[in-house]
Amino acid sequence: MSKLHLVFGGRVKDPRGLDFDLSSIDLVGVYDSYAAAEDAWRGKAQRTVDDAEMKYVVVHLHRLLEPEGDASTVPAV
Numbered sequence: 001m002s003k004l005h006l007v008f009g010g011r012v013k014d015p016r017g018l019d020f021d022l023s024s025i026d027l028v029g030v031y032d033s034y035a036a037a038e039d040a041w042r043g044k045a046q047r048t049v050d051d052a053e054m055k056y057v058v059v060h061l062h063r064l065l066e067p068e069g070d071a072s073t074v075p076a077v
Helices: 034-047 061-065
Strands: 005-011 026-031 054-060
Touching (some): 005 061
16 A cells, blocks of 8 residues: 655644634645655745745645554455
């Protein structure tokens, strides 16, 4: 299984938190490696560095799909 990573961002209510304004979400993309996701994140984050209410994050989708790293705990579909 690929180690998928999602990069997205947008305006947050509090710069210290992750409470995104859903009307401003910018879906950057899904990447098959952390390095590629980090490059995409860095590019977007650097463009908005002067706006404290804009935040971009990398989400490890592979951890959501297999949270314990054990395929036997994931229900069959």
